[in-house]
Amino acid sequence: MNFSSLLQQEVPVTWYLLLSALLFSLGVVGFLIKRNLITVFMSIELMLNAVNLSFVTFAHQWLHCDPLLSQACMLAQPHAVRGQIFVFFVMVVAAAEAAVGLAIIIAVFRTRATLAVDRIDLMKL
């Protein structure tokens, strides 16, 4: 099997899912062990995007037509695109969450002068 034929082959779905699981696990571990609030925050984003990857993978697996070529094919099975649509929702919510979360982080830093999560353990400021 030469390189060009390798490129023309489709990447197996399993690889995508393994990557997604790897990214998600990295996120979980980062979330659990990191002490900096911003890193923790980034870990959350990582987990979200790992999930997004799974969504897209499964959508691709269940969608048996080329979306660029056949619009009719897609309209015929609308449930199959839901995975892709979901990804957009997650991205929008993640963006909003990033805005709010960063604002909170800035506020916390201004009052506490620290971003170490172990020292931010009171509800009141």
Added chain:
Amino acid sequence: MNAPLHLLLIPLFPFAGFLLNGILGSRLPRWLVTTIALVAPLASFAVVLSAAPSFIGNASPLAVLPYVETCPFPWISIGTLHIDFSFVLDQLSLVMLLVVTGVGFLIHIYSVGYMQDDPGYARFFSYLNLFLFFMTTLVLAGNVLLMFVGWEGVGLASYLLIGFWFQKQTAADAGKKAFIVNRIGDFGFLIGIFLLLANFGTLTFSGIAAKLTANPAWQGGILTTIALCLLLGATGKSAQLPLYIWLPDAMEGPTPVSALIHAATMVTAGVYMIARTHGLFDHSPFALGVVATVGAATAIFAATIGLVQNDIKRVLAYSTISQLGYMFLGCGVAAYSAAIFHLVTHAFFKALLFLAAGSVIHAMGGEQDLRKMGGLRKKIPITFWTMTAGVVAIAGFPPLAAFYSKDAILFAAFQQGANGRILWFVGLVTALLTSFYMFRLWYLAFLGTQRSDDAHSHESPWSMLGPLVILAILSVCGGWIGIERFGAFLAPAVGARQAESTIPHLELYLSGAAVAVALLGWFIAYRLYQQKPERATQLATALPGAYRLLANKYYVDEFYDATIVRPLRVFSKYVLGWVVDGAILGGAAWLLAGITTFAGALLQRWQSGNLRSYAAWLAAGAAAVLLFALVPWGTVWPHSVELIQKVAGH
């Protein structure tokens, strides 16, 4: 049938007065408060007066049948039990209403003068109107339960008014005492009501009377029990043995209250109740005997205490208890019309005596001790003369009111055979004592020399003297109607008076005896307190045991304190307070609180506020769910599926 009489208006006017003065009174100008307070009883009195002509003359249907007014909506309707808001006006309730609203109105006028400087002016009048509302309800009630509502209501009004000056500890205590002692009587009344309902199936007075008339052979037994239960209620409200103890203490209230509630009207409710349910008592000779005995015993018992009291209002209070004893005696010998007759005349002269005593206290600047009065005749002549009318009336001199009514009761008692003679004799001795202690009061307060240096004694304003004069006239003339005519008028409601005695001129002889003892009582008082004032103290020191016994009111309060109040206190404190409340209830509460605190202390460790520990728990939870969902438990551990299903309850 006659035109409607609008009985509902009679209690509603005072109730409106109560609401207006009670809610807005402190914000209204004083003249408006006075107007509202006076118009309410006056309007009720006018309604009663307008109804009165319907009962006169044999042509009127109301002369034989009571007038019934029923609210169109049922009050209580459960299963076979139906109780309506029904008002009944017959000769008995008419007489009572005339007394309650008439004397009540006079005492309202008096109160305007008596209470003029009191900061609780509007509150006082709202309570007085509330009392009239409940009292008229009690009198008009067409069934026992509605009567009980009024009965409890007047007890409430009495409590509020005795404790009117609640800043004074003694007044607050007296109010509580009156209320609690009355509760004991009310307990009897309630049991009586339940028994009536169980045995008669109805609570209306007409229904009960009809069943009794239909079964003339029904005697004693349960009827005696019911009658004795009702009697217990009556002894509470009417201050008879053994529950009279609250009335002397009730004198802590303002004097108009003593006159209206604790002399003229409320305390006679027991007599009224017995007259109203007289059918029951007529069917139980034993209960009647108990009523008569209680009455006679109370009459002489209270009169002996009254001999040595030094507080002018307490003398009158014991006199009231004694006179109520006469009324019970009258009821006990089935002379209901005589008892009601005495109730009416007593309302006149005892209200007069109390109001005059109030005028004396007013003149003395709040002093109530007879030993510090004296020589007031010249200073307050109108009070003196009206008081004299009251004293002569209660002492039983003809032709004043009490002579006729007391005589009617004693005459009825005398005709009851050998036991009746004993009752009559007790009544006669009581009359002697009454005459003595009333003249003692009279001599000590008005004659002799002034014993205090307060020179400011002054006559009361006319708002107080006016009612005194009217009541004095009534005390003089109130008896002239005569027991024959009065008894004939009441006959449709309480039964006819007994036949005349076979002994000729018996009533005349008995009257002669009554006048003789009244004269004797006056004479002793004259000798002891007018001619030789030092004799009285000599007598007291000569008989120290008897004097101390009387001055301490036979130690009845102490006896009740030792036998009932203290054991109850000890029981409440140790058994109820420590064991039941402290150990059982408190222990249960502490146990619950302890479990919660302990569980909270354990779970609190989860809520550390540490973000990473939360996240760790979250991850652990997610891992557990995954483990549960992904591991093929059936192959790993064959019995696990059954176990899970069992736990889940399938």
